[in-house]
Amino acid sequence: MSGHIAVIGAGLVGAGWAIVFARSGHEVRVFDASETIRERLPSHFRASLEAMATYDLITDVDMVLRRITVCCSVSDAVVGADYVQESVVERVDLKREVCAEIDCYLGPLSLVGSSTSGLPASSFTEGCANRERFVVAHPVNPPHLVPVVEIVPAPWTNDTTVQKTRDLMQSVGQAPVVVTREIPGFILNRLQGALLDEAWWLFDQGYATAEDIDKTVKYGLGLRWAFMGPFETIDLNAPTGIDDYARRLGPMYVELAEGRPPAGPWSDDAVRRATEERRAALPADQIDARRAWRDNRLMALVASQRKLVP
Incomplete structure (x- = not known):
C-alpha cells in the first residue's frame, strides 16, 4: 500500500487497530469524535506499546508512535487512505452516518472495514456510493493482542474487497477468517x-x-x-x-x-x-x-x- 491507513473511532478497539497497523510499518491517521479521547490517545498508545515491548512483541516504541497521527476530522484521516478501519460505537444509526461521511472522502481504490461485533454491513452501508468497497472486519478486543479478524461481505461487497482486506490483515500479523456470507453474530x-x-x-x-x-x-x-x-x-x-x-x-x-x-x-x-x-x-x-x-x-x-x- 502506498497510502496511509485511517482509523475512525478510537475507543479500546479503534486504538488497538491503530497499534496493529503502525507496528507493522504503516502510517496511521486516527480520528475520534470525542476530544477527550483524542487528547488521551498519545499516552494510551505509549502505555500499551511499552507493555508490549516488555514481552518482546515490539522492539521500538518511539518508532511505532511516530507512525500514528491523531487527526481533528474524518476528512483529515480518510483523504488519501488506502484502507479505513471504522470502529465507532455499535449502533446502526451511528455507523450509517459515519460510513456515509467516510464514503465522501474515499479514493477510487480505497477500502473500508467495519469493526462491528454482530451488525451486518448491509444494515449500514446500503446507501454508500462505494458500498461494494465496504466489508465487516470484526476483531476481538483488544485487536493488537488477539489476532483473529472476521471478514464478512455484504451482498454487494465485491470479491476484490474481500481478498484485499484478507491480504492486508494477513500482512499486518492478524489471522483473517473469511465468512462467505452474512449471518447474525458471524462465527x-x-x-x-x-x-x-x-x-x-x-x-x-x-x-x-x-x-x-x-x-x-x-x-x-x-x-x-x-x-x-x-x-x-x-x-x-x-x-x-x-x-x-x-x-x-x-x-x-x-x-x-x-x-x-x-x-x-x-x-x-x-x-x-x-x-x-x-x-x-x-x-x-x-x-x-x-x-x-x-x-x-x-x-x-x-x-x-x-x-x-x-
Whole structure:
C-alpha cells in the first residue's frame, strides 16, 4: 500500500487497530469524535506499546508512535487512505452516518472495514456510493493482542474487497477468517454464544458454580483451544481421526443436544447470583486492574505462541 491507513473511532478497539497497523510499518491517521479521547490517545498508545515491548512483541516504541497521527476530522484521516478501519460505537444509526461521511472522502481504490461485533454491513452501508468497497472486519478486543479478524461481505461487497482486506490483515500479523456470507453474530460470537448459553443453563440449574464452570474452560477446553480449534481437537482425540471420533462420540452429542432445552433469555435470578459470585471474587473497583492483568496474560501467551511450531 502506498497510502496511509485511517482509523475512525478510537475507543479500546479503534486504538488497538491503530497499534496493529503502525507496528507493522504503516502510517496511521486516527480520528475520534470525542476530544477527550483524542487528547488521551498519545499516552494510551505509549502505555500499551511499552507493555508490549516488555514481552518482546515490539522492539521500538518511539518508532511505532511516530507512525500514528491523531487527526481533528474524518476528512483529515480518510483523504488519501488506502484502507479505513471504522470502529465507532455499535449502533446502526451511528455507523450509517459515519460510513456515509467516510464514503465522501474515499479514493477510487480505497477500502473500508467495519469493526462491528454482530451488525451486518448491509444494515449500514446500503446507501454508500462505494458500498461494494465496504466489508465487516470484526476483531476481538483488544485487536493488537488477539489476532483473529472476521471478514464478512455484504451482498454487494465485491470479491476484490474481500481478498484485499484478507491480504492486508494477513500482512499486518492478524489471522483473517473469511465468512462467505452474512449471518447474525458471524462465527466467533455464535461459537461463544453457544458456550455461554450452556454455561448459564448449567449455572442456573445449580450443576456447578460460576467459578467451577470457568475452571472447566480455563484448565480444560481452553488449554487446547489456545492453539487449535474444535475440528482439529476432535481429529486428534480418536485413534484414526475425525471420522472415528464422529462414529464413537457423535451419538452422545446428539443425545445431549436432544436433552438440552431451547436457548432463551438468561434468567434474572441467574444473572443476579453470578454477579454476586463474581463481585465476591472480584470487587467492582478492581475490574480495571484485572483487565490489565488479562492483557498482560494475553501478551505472555502471544509471545509464547510465537515460539511454537504451527
